[in-house]
Amino acid sequence: MPTDMPPTRTVPRPAEQTRAQQITERLRAAAGRNGALGALLLLGAAMALMSPVFLSTQNLLNIGVQAAVIAILALGQTFVIISAGIDLSVGSVAALTAIVTGLMVGSVGVPPLVAILFGLAAGLAAGLVSGILIAYGRLPAFIATLAMLSIARGLALVLSGGVPVAQPAAVAWFGSSLWGWLPVPVLVMVALGMLAAFILNRTYTGRAIYAIGGNEEAARLSGINVRRQQLIIYGLAGTFSAVAGLVLAGRLASGQPQAAFGYELDAIAAVVIGGASLAGGQGRAFGTLVGALVLAVIRNGLNLLNVSSFWQQVVIGAVIALAVLSDTLRKRRT
């Protein structure tokens, strides 16, 4: 006799209440899937109420520009984190890219577009070296990319002699605006977001990334060449970092060897706020973009409200903790 049947109800529950509950449940499910998006909208609404300039087109584009570098780094990081790895070197690699690109024009004398290719190649190479250390050297990703963090930063300092390197106009374009209003960094961020989403959802490597992050052994026994895919994953992260380096150099109008210092942590934060799990197997490009925007909105809004940058760090830390906490609670409930 099944005893989980409740005893007969004396008062039948009104149908409307059930429907209302259904609706709340559905809303809750939608909010659950897009937790980061909900947070972003909530933050946006709060900022709009507190500061009249927040919703101006100019300010929104500013937020996009401010988010772009972290967002692009974070998109590269997304591949790595979904595969259950981590890449601490993305900030250093971004700086190295700008130095290499600037020097190829200034000291070697190749055409600017070729120099940009060299810069991208430097980022790809850095990622591949990390990938080789991880896939074939069996180093933990944390250690291999911690080493690359130091190596890439060191090379940027060695090559530049520790002083800023001038950038060609082609790099400056990455920091400019089209038709006087559309910032190229925002354009690049959106384009790379779509590219990352395409890679993750539609390509063999993308699907393999989820499988490797979800269960590496099962992926291997199913015929996925885990080592080769790891090379591709870290190569992608390096290349995305290189693009971020170009955007940053374009905005600063020079290649700074100390640029993007500590950005790897913001990139990881953006990925995690976007719903990815550091344990691997979960995450989306769209979530990462939203995560980067959440960070940018907080910084922008707190600036508008004249909150000191010291306090901003405290707030951002709290937001990271809250974002992941709400994610964990949500998963525990289901």
Add this chain to the structure above:
Amino acid sequence: MNTTARDSMPESRSGKELLRVDGLVKRFPGVTALGGVSFRLHAGEVHVLLGENGAGKSTLIKCLAGVYQPDEGQVFVDGRPVTLSTTRDAEELGIATIHQEFNLIPELSVAENVLLGRPPRRLGIVDRQAMYDQASAALERVGLRIDPRTPVRTLGVARQQLVEIAKALSLNARILILDEPTATLTDDEVDRLLNLMVELRSSGVGLVFISHHLEEIRRIGDRVTILRDGVGVGTVSATTPSDELVRLMVGRAIASQYPRVRTAPGKELLRVDGLSSPGSFEDITLSVRAGEVVGLAGLVGAGRTELLRAILGADRYTTGSVCLRGKPVRRHDVRASIHAGLGLVPEDRKAQGLVLGASVAENLSLVSLRAATRLGIVDRARLERGARRAVADLGIRTPSIRSIVKNLSGGNQQKVVMGKWLSADPAVLLLDEPTRGVDVGAKVEIYQLINELTASGRGVLLVSSDLPEVLGMSDRILVMAHGRLVGELTHTEATQDAVMALAVKEVESSRAH
């Protein structure tokens, strides 16, 4: 509940009732793991829980250990109803469980493990001398004479198990639950463990003993509670004849359990020649023909799993070769093996077979992903069609192909693992314990799948520790012992005794030298 069994329930020789389990029910999404189990444990009794894999024994003891909370029913300790919300609750009531996987920390010493979390302290500082003294006393009780400073990792399985029991006793456990403690022990070690259990029984401890070995049950068991498909079938005396125990456990005629349809085998598909991997297996030569199921029998640790993994190319081998349809397969290359037509349903589906957090569709398309890719782009519609077809063909019970695999029952999870291979259309499928932890109904469905595979001209190499299964489903049986093939039997000449005689003979002769 079988009332006649209960009426004739023998009174144990023992003292007062320690533990009473009353109508325990535990449901998981989609499965009822326990559908009402009752039994009583007295002081000074060895109470056996007997049942097939998936009958609910593990779930039951997890409820008693405070790992799971039952949905219905009540547990009584010393006649008082108790709620076991955490493992700590169980510990405090004197219930200790020795799981198959030990809860020991390999890098710490034996003493630190025995007194884990509660080392003797003086002014907040661990009192090492007192710790060693207390640990030694606990080790004395289980007859383990070793230096308590020894790191646990240096001990073998049998001694680690004794450390676990010593730890339980030092917690003043009066109810000791042992989950298949003899499964990984040698005969001598089993002997010593059973003697220890008898000693503990005479000191008034109540023991719950899970074992598949009927002779062990006869030797030290007092009463046996039988579980079938999550339901308690009854409690009988341990002197009950083996046939009767098996009948109660299986609940039906054995013949219908293995619906093998045998066909005349065709040409050779898989040939393994002189494969060796020192420490795992030595000089293995075998073949699998079209339409044939070749069973690989042997004791746990005979090297069967290692062999299957090496054939697929997942593990390295030093010498030998693998040929498929006459063509040699590139060594140590899983992808090449799959491309040539091999597939492996691994032993541990959760750790090796499935991406648990991913959907049914994603898991089903893991192997066919490569084939569905053109210029790096995946044809998602094709994969989705394949997944829907697999769900329908295999009768995978899931709310949707987007459901997360973790939420399916064991049998349906296993069908997903098989399904991901079937969509890649392998010539020979290597099955490693394909029905472990799968309920009886799903087992038969998996056997039907094996029939369909061979009917369509494929071959199967089947490893299973379930001897009746190997006998019932194989056309030819190879026996492996200590990494070597020691015999081959046709299905007509193979009996449990014949297979075990081969599997054990080699063990004895290798012990002799």
